Amino acid sequence: MRRPRRPLFLARLPYRRRRLRDAARLLPVFGGFLFILPVLWAPAAEPGAEAGARLLSSDVVYFFGVWAGLVAVSAAFAPGLATTQDEEEED
Amino acid sequence: MPFNLLVLACLAYVVFLFCVAFWVERRAYAGRFGWLRSPLVYTLSLSIYCTAWTFYGAVGYAARSGMEFLTIYLGPTLVFIGWWWVLRKLVRIGRKHRVTSIADLISSRFGKSNALGVVVTLMAVVATTPYIALQLQSVVLSFGVFSNAADSLDAGQTAIWVAGGLAVFTIIFGTRNLDAQEQHHGIVTAIAVEAVVKLVALLAVGIFVVWGLAGGVGAMLDRIDASELSAWTMQPGRWTGLIFLSAAAVICLPRMFQVMVVENADEGHLATASWAFPAYVLAMSLFIVPIAVIGLERLPDHANPDMFVLTLPLHEGQNALAMLAFLGGFSSATSMVIIEAIALSTMVSNHILVPGWLRLRPQAAVADDLRGVVLNARRLSIAAVMAMGYGYYQLSGGSAALASIGLIAFAGVAQFLPAMVGGIFWRGATKAGAMAGLLIGFVTWAYALFLPSFGPDAVLSASLLAEGPWGVTWLRPQALFGVAGMDPLIHAIFWSLMLNGTAFFVISVLTFPSPVERLQGAAFVNVFDEGSGAPRRWSRGEAEPEELLVMAQRILGDEEAQVLFESEARGQGKTQSLLPDPTPEFISTLEQRLAGSVGAATAHAMISQLVGGAAVSVGDLMALASESAERAEHSAQLEAQRAELARTAGALREVNEKLTRLSVQKDAFLSQISHELRTPMTSIRAFSEILAEGDLPPEMVARNGRIIHEETKRLTRLLDDLLDLSVLENGKVTLSLTLSNLRDMIDRAIQASEQVKPEREVVFRRDLMRENIFLRTDADRLTQVFINLISNARKYCEAEFPEIRINLRMRGGRVIIDVIDNGRGIPKDAQSTIFEKFTRLPEEGRAKGAGLGLAICREITENLGGTIAYLPGQGGAAFRLILPLRLDLGAQGQGG
Structure with missing residues (x-):
């Protein structure tokens, strides 16, 4: 009851901003999943193991690839989130 | 490389930093902020997360444990790209409530309790002093790398020089003024410069290694696969636990809180930092694995992997590069120590020294120059923190035990997490809960991780480690409650945070918060509700405005205090006086301003001394709540x-x-x-x-x-x-009710109306079968209605072959009779008035009749308990008559 009534439906632009916030909230969840995913992989190859096993270099490439991807997505989100600072807030 | 040259370069670098800080302070003092408050500077200052431990140690970590060093960066990355969850709220609360440190945040959230502030401060000091020692050690080690052949270098002497120099730098730029928001532009800019230096240094070494030594990216990847690092296997528990731990630490570390929240100049900067900081740490860790791989490959076996960043360029004869790397490591160490010292000293002075001073001399709040006291307390604290760091370094003897202290410190500060995050998201969190959680978490951490880290028989005896206290095996420090076989670090994190969070939650649920706690809880949790504003913390101002002004001048300085009072007085509508009335709102504003300088708990204590304990009560809270509820109801x-x-x-x-x-x-x-x-x-x-x-x-x-x-x-x-x-209108009509046949009535009406325009031949369409029903009604009156309707139809129907339909339907004890002709009907705008007296249609003027027929019909049907209405859309004039089958005289009492 303390909370001022908020409109049930929004115009196109505020609607997009809301969804952008949702995406920004979910991003670390996806990031966490991708970072912890290797736990489920088969152990990396012992040196001299037969071909087909995982290589350390591919692990390196995987982690930095995911990492760079997260940075890029987050950079794409940032301007849209920063402009909404002054408008009404939720939760 | 001559050792003296190294010392010279180092000194030149320090002088350069001094100049930067000094110049920036001058600019800031003149009010020309410009790029000083840019998101770039903010992001770079956040890089103090990367200390010397990460600059040098990450390579060593990678050489020993493969990819595990990444977890230290992945956690913060997740926290920053998820800034919309926690960081945004933290920064908003920090700015709105002028929070000065993490201890201030927790104490302020839980009812401005100084006891909590003291506990958090002590925990932070215990957990991070070894970390400062680690930085000193890294500087000493890096000096040692250069000096090994040349001079005999006294490690202790180097450490004391470094510690002393850093203390001087921090005191000069960290305690220049008692800024309202505790912001130190000079230092922050110097830190940003150091951040660039360490990034450039590490990237330079990395590029040299990959393209200079390994021969390109492809060759580098091959060498990685060939190296001993690839023997590394991921331990799921450590991997996940360390990501969580570093994520918690990046919020809870006092120095991170200092640059992230306290020094934040603009909330918008966080949006940039949300991706730029992860990008920074990505760049910092990009070449760690290559440096470790090539270092292991090329350097002799006994070489310390922690120093590969320095020794590898030296080994390859790249002295300039080694010098750059040295400056990078030096930057990492110094920037961390400076900010950590500021953060800790703010906490120590605001929560321990100043309250102690005020307790010893209660009259000091109004009498003494508190600014001087606070500043001196802070200088003293900085010196003390440095001295403790140095002392710890000396005690531990620069041993390898220090190397593991980074993660141990992380685990220590992570104990703040439940109280802090719980406090800003859960209104039910109470002071007792926070206190219980912090203490239990801290004790568990110390018992299971910190004390055993010194090694057997150092603090805890070997037998206690092996068998538990008094032989109680389930209390063994590294296998609490029988959980053996877990990695000791993960074991300690698991149990300390588990017990911490549980105690925090359970005690919070069981206890009842004080009014101030509840106010602060609401203000923190609902920080984004603009409407709530600054809560009233005082029920009634009894303080003398003059006394308040004197006190504010002692803390804020004469000019700033006077400006504040004057603007408040103007806000209250006073044009002449400088002193505002001591309204609750004004006192709350003043308290918040003071809190920016001396912390919320001290500010609260000082104000309540003057106001005379008129702090808000539960009754006031309820009144406040019902007031706003009333307002909402009123507007509804x-x-x-x-x-x-x-x-x-x-x-x-x-x-x-x-x-x-x-x-x-x-x-x-x-x-x-x-x-x-x-x-x-x-x-x-x-x-x-x-x-x-x-x-x-x-x-x-x-x-x-x-x-x-x-x-x-x-x-x-x-x-x-x-x-x-x-x-009829007056309801004085007497009805003679009989049982009559409807068909007879209509027959009579048709006969009676034949004299109207007798020359016209009208066809009647009727349903004689259905009409054959008996109604209990006044037959003569009802017949008159039919006569009027049928006469009207005969009179006004202009069709060539006039035709009148009479339809009849029964519905629920009522009979519905429609009388419809095939004329033009009645125009829409006249339909609403045709039943009024004296109404005649415009073109009807020529016809005979006084316009009373339909009015009489309506009055009769109403007296007979029915209704009559015009029925549009029937292809002609149509009237619908609804009558009860059996008229009960008692039921038509309304006929009046």
Whole structure:
């Protein structure tokens, strides 16, 4: 009851901003999943193991690839989130 | 490389940093901030997360444990790209409540309790002092790398020089003024410069390694696969646990809180930092694995992997590069130590030294120059923190035990996490809960991780480690409750945070918070509700404004305090006086300003000393809540009333239109009726005059007499109708109820109306079967209704072959009778008035009749307990008559 009534439906632009916030909230969840995913992989190859096993270099490439991807997505989100600072807030 | 050159470069670098900080302070003092407050500087200052431990140690970590070093960066990355969850709220709270440190945040959230502030401060000091020692050690080690052959370098001496130099730098730039928001532009900019230096240094070494030594990216990847690092296997528990731990630490570390929240100049900067900081740490860790791989490959076996960043370029004869790397490591160490010292000293002075001083000398709050006291307390604290760091370094003897202290410190500060995150998201969190959680978490951490880290028999005896205290095996420090076989670090994190969080939650649920706690809880959790504003923390101001001003001047400085008081006085509408009234709002504002300098708990204590313990009570809280509830209800009521008014206005407008139309019609009718009355009267008068003259042939007399008779009959009929109508309207009609056949009534009505326009042939369409029902009603009156309706139809239906349909339906004890002709019907705008008296359609003027027929019909049907209405859309004029099958006289009481 303390909370001022908020409109049930929004115009196109505020609607997009809301969804952008949702995406920004979910991003670390996806990031966490991708970072912890290797736990489920088969152990990396012992040196001299037969071909087909995982290589350390591919692990390196995987982690930095995911990492760079997260940075890029987050950079794409940032301007849209920063402009909404002054408008009404939720939760 | 000559060692002296190294020392010279180092000194030159320090002087350069001094100049940067000094110049920036000058700029800031002049109010020219410009790029000083840019998101770039903010992001770079956040890089103090990367200390010397990460600059040098990450390579060593990678050489020992493969990819695990990444977890230290992945956690913060997740926290920053998820800034919308926690960081945004932290920064908003920090700015709104002028939080000065993490201890201040927790103490302020839980009712400005200084006890909590003290506990958090002590925990932070215990957990991070070894970390400062680690930085000193790394600097000493890096000096040692260069000096190994040249001079005999006293490690202890280097450490004391570094510690002393850093203390001087921090004191000069960290305690220049008691800034309202604890911001240190000079230091932050110097830190940003150092951040660039360490990034450039590490990237330079990395590029040299990959392209200079390994021969390109492809070759580098091959060497990675060939190296001993690839023997590394991921331990799921450590991997996940360390990501979580570093994520918690990046929020909870005092130095990170300092640059992230306290030094934040603009919330918008966080949006940039959300991706730029992860990008920074990505760049910092990009070449860690290559450096480790090549270092292991090329350097002798006994080389310390922690120093590969330095020794590898030196080994390859790249002295300039080694110098750059050295400066990078030096930057990492110094920037961390400076900010950590500022953060810790703020906490120590605001929560321990100043409150202690005020307790010893209660009158000091108004009498002494507190600014000096606070600043000196802070200088003292900085020196003490440095001294403790140095002392710890000396004690531990620069041993390898220090290397693991990074993660141990992380685990220590992570104990703040439940109280902090719980405090800003959960209003139910209480001071007792926070205190219990912090203490239990801290004790568990110390027992299971910190003390054993010194090694067996150092603090905890080996037998205690192996068998538990008094032989209680389930209390063994590294296998609590029988959980053996877990990695000791993960084991300690698991149990300390588990017990911490549980105690925090359970005690919070069981205890009842004080009013100030509840106010602060609401203000913190709902920080984004703009409407809530600054909560009233004082029920009634009894303080002397002058005393308040004196106290504010002691803390804020004369000018700033006077400006604040004057603007508040203007805000209260006082144009002359400098002193505002001590309203609760004003006192809360003042308290918040003071909190920015001395912390919330001290500010609260000082104000309550002057105000005389008039802090808000539970009753005030309830009053506040019901006040706002009342306001909300009041506005809801207003809204409802407004809607009702709008509805009433609409109805009134409709009625008004109808009245206007009726009035026009009535005027028209009055002239019509006078005409109607006048015409027979005129002819009666004329013919009676002729008769009075006599001398007339008898047939003439008879004719005139007949005319007079006809005219009087017409007059009588007109007057009868009017009388009849007024009787019906007044409800004084007496009904003679009988059981009569509807078909008979309609038959009679058709017969009776045949005299109207007898020349017209009208076809009737009826359903004789259905009409054959008996109604209990007044048959004569009802017949009159039918006569009127059918006569009207005969009179006004202009079709070539007029036709009248009479439909009949039964529904729920009522009979519905429609009388429909095939004429043009009644125009829409006239439909609403045809049942009014004296109404005649415009083109009907020529026809006979006074416009009373339908009015009489309506009155009769209402008296018979039914309704009559015009039925549009039937292809002609249509009237629907609804009557009860059995009229009960008792039920028509409303006929009035």
